[in-house]
Amino acid sequence: MASKRTLVYLVDDDEMYLKTAVHTLSQNRSFDIKSFTSGEKALAAAKASKRKPHVIVLDYFLNSEDSNAISGLEILKQVKQTKLESEVIMLSGQENIDVAVNSLKYGAYDYVVKNKSAFIRVQNDIKRVSRQMIKDKETKKLRVFVFSLLFVIGLVAGVAVLFAVDSTFMGLLPDPMKPKEKTNKATTESANKQSGINNSNTINFQDTLQK
């Protein structure tokens, strides 16, 4: 049975920060938390798992001392390219306008500075994303229901119209029974002619009688 909890990936190479984030966010029972110390591991896990993360909380300067490692910004770009449908919240220890602009430019949901209120802001962002996802799901269900209903109504209306047209059409065509009526008419006419003669004979006889 699919979980209704919001799946959150936390990605940070700073183990102290990661431990704190896991501890704090796990207090919320509606979140399922998975943590990773590298962006590559997080991406691999997301691609391999049937259950995709709803939210990825990602450090902007991931493994900044390792020039071979993929940065947080690169991971963000890859998440958006692979169409994981996960929202990304970028975290950074710096109040840097370029970092904020880049994060939002490449599709991050929010950019949060790692200060004392960071965890509250991240938690609120996750709740907002979760509510939006539920809303989108319900809208989709409603859309499917309405289209299905319209389809059924259309189908019924179409059948009804066809039936009505069929009935009218049948009315305009000569009735296959009608030639028999003509035959009967002819028979009747000849019969009437016959009876007409008889009638005149009868009348003459009556006239004669009266005379």
Place this chain on the structure above:
Amino acid sequence: MRKYEHIDMSYLEELALGSNEFKVEMIESFLKSTSESIMQMKEAISATNWKTVGGVAHKLKTSFSFVGMENMVQLSREIQDAGLEARNIEDIPRMVEELEDYYLKSEVELENELEELKNN
């Protein structure tokens, strides 16, 4: 909560939400990672790898903030900026040494705090 000269446990206390286990884990993690990071910075200075020095200092900033060492947060920021932007690099060795001195003083206080938490 005990008062110390070089550290302030109030933020960690707030984050722990009553969990001593969490506080122990965090202090142990800080002690291990900070000593490793200082070693890493010194090696990077020897190799004149300023970007690595800057990157390590960037991580240390948040670690110091957890144990209330605000002056070390500021010093880490200066080392980070100098290393990542490769400016005032002649000041980097001195700053790293200053950081190590302060850390060693705080280490004693953190070990005491750790012992108290484990005994509770």
